Amino acid sequence: MRRIKILVIDDDESLRRVLEYNLAQEGYAVLTAASGEQGLELLKKEGADLVLTDVRMPGMDGLQVMDEVRKLDAGIQVIILTAFGTIEKAVEAMRAGAFHYISKPFNRDELKLTIRKALELKALERENVVLRQALKSRNDLESIVAESPGMQQIVEMIRRVSPTETTVLILGESGTGKELVARAIHGLSPRARGPFVAVNCAAIPENLLESELFGHVRGAFTGAIRDRVGKFEAAEGGSVFLDEIGEMRPDLQVKILRCLEERTLDRVGDNRPIRVDVRVLAATNKDLAKAIQSGEFREDLYYRLNVVPLSIPPLRDRREDIRALTQHFLKSLGAPLRLTIDPEAFRALETYDWPGNVRELENALERALIFHRGDAITLHDLPETIRAPRAKEASSLPVSLPEAGLSLEQVEKELILRALQKHDWNQSRAARYLGITRHTLLYRMDKHGIARPGGRAGSGDDKDVQPDGPDAGASRTP
Known part of the structure; x- marks a missing residue:
């Protein structure tokens, strides 16, 4: 000690x-x-x-x-x-x-x-700092929006893995919330009173990363005027989060492997081993299996990290979460309580593919708060990249017109069928896609005799999704 x-x-x-x-x-x-x-x-x-x-x-x-x-x-x-x-x-x-x-x-x-x-x-x-950090980590779990089945599984995995000392590898595209998940794991763990130290391996120059992680002694290199504690030592008794570990060069991967296996490290410029007591949480947006084949990532380190993998779905695969995420970000960004989002803008948010994931959604809403006027965010307040797909969609009819002609009722029936098929017969999502309430959709399904294969026309079989909209308790009228 x-x-x-x-x-x-x-x-x-x-x-x-x-x-x-x-x-x-x-x-x-x-x-x-x-x-x-x-x-x-x-x-x-x-x-x-x-x-x-x-x-x-x-x-x-x-x-x-x-x-x-x-x-x-x-x-x-x-x-x-x-x-x-x-x-x-x-x-x-x-x-x-x-x-x-x-x-x-x-x-x-x-x-x-x-x-x-x-x-x-x-x-x-120091304890006050750690307790504030632990409280924040617990709040991080509460702030994980999990309306979708995929995210509900992630939250359940967080609860199950947190009490253990197991190394966790968090997988997911940039912007999906990997650090938020890591903080939640730490906050629910026995190490919650210890520090949570995050290191973005991709953001630190390669020649400085070793010193940043493991520390150095005076004179180890030009500019090393005093001994310096690295991130692993700073995380003593807590957790160290290695974000974008797939970007780390192979010689440093060897040192990480040693930390995991022997619980010791050497500072740069010193060969005396220092014992460390930390839990390692890692994350990457790379396909590490391919990186192993190309020689960019060590196979032995991969198996040490990949004890419990958590794969966070991209936002385009968890569209059920977009509404709740939007409300969460508007609140955290300080939006007025009376502020609403008009239906067209909401449809744009829910149908956009979000290559930047949750981070892009937050940035889009922050921009909308700057440019909006009045009591509602409109489609025109959103970034052009989000508006463009809606404009293109509006300019083209989503059904083909046969030469013999087509009645308006046939068009409506075809649109409803396509929306239901697009959303795997999830009525709430199909209704949001069409810009109507779920009860209006049920009414029109009854009207057109539309039934899910194996079900009956207009049956309310959305067991996993709660009714939404101001008329959620109203009768089935358009």
């Missing part, structure tokens, strides 16, 4: 030795420096959990040291050491953010108590 590290900065050598001895007796790892400048260099190189600094020293004084410590890491607690004549300076330091001050000559019990309280505050602040 890592020892708590305390940095002592004081120009009095005898005091430094006394403090070093007393703190070491308490089990702390102690670093010492004779000046503020030297102390800050040591802090950059070695890091620390707490700093004890004299308030008055040649060169940089304690207040300046504290300011620089805050810039390096705001989470490091600072305790000021002060002689009788510098109490005012110590009080000034506390107003500026120091945890406390200790007067020289110090009382050993007072020193121990003050340090313990400072470290408890640091731990409490």
Whole structure:
């Protein structure tokens, strides 16, 4: 287990030795420096959990040291050491953010108590951050829209896999919500009180990714001026999410495999193994089976990651979720409560193929909120890419016209039949596609004698979908 590290900065050598001895007796790892400048260099190189600094020293004084410590890491607690004549300076330091001050000559019990309280505050602040993160992760599950059978299966899998330590591979196109799923898994797991650390492997330059993941020691490469903890160590006791892992180069895949198998890692520039306790969640939009065949992805790593695969369907395959997703995004984007979406705009949203998936839907609604006028979002408020298919559809009749002629009732019957067939006889979806309510559709199915194969005309057999629209409880009238 890592020892708590305390940095002592004081120009009095005898005091430094006394403090070093007393703190070491308490089990702390102690670093010492004779000046503020030297102390800050040591802090950059070695890091620390707490700093004890004299308030008055040649060169940089304690207040300046504290300011620089805050810039390096705001989470490091600072305790000021002060002689009788510098109490005012110590009080000034506390107003500026120091945890406390200790007067020289110090009382050993007072020193121990003050340090313990400072470290408890640091731990409490970290725990608060983690708890807020855990609460957000739990909310992430609640925010997963799952009206469609495919997404309901995903939610059920999240609930089943979360309590375990199993590695999960999340598959899906860009924009389907892979990180949201990963956060939900973490939030429901025993590691929820630990950190959730996300890394986009495709967004970090290849030459920096190893250092980002595993950390580095001072001097490992040009610009490495201090030791740095990587994402795996930062996720200690929690979960690390490796997004777009399919973009990772093979030599780094070997290191990931070692982390999974041995629970150890080496920082860049150091061959001393560091034990890590993290759960790995990974995601990709690539076909890893093909990547294995082409030599881009290691087969052994694939099998270590693919213990429980979760395949998130693209939005075009879960159109039942579009209405609920739209309402969710409008609310989260701060849309007025009175704002509605007119039927034509809704039909455009529900029939568009969404190559950018859920992320594209959110962006489209954000744009619509900017450009809409009045109390409704119209088709013209949506991006051109979404409007164009509707305009093309409106310009062409979806049924062919025979030479002998065709009655309006025949056209209506043909349209209803095609809509039902297109949506696998799901009446709610077919009704939305046609721009009518489900009860109106049932009425017209009765009127034309349309029945699902094996059913009866107009039978209400949509067991998996709730009636929608303001007249959901009305009688079957057009």
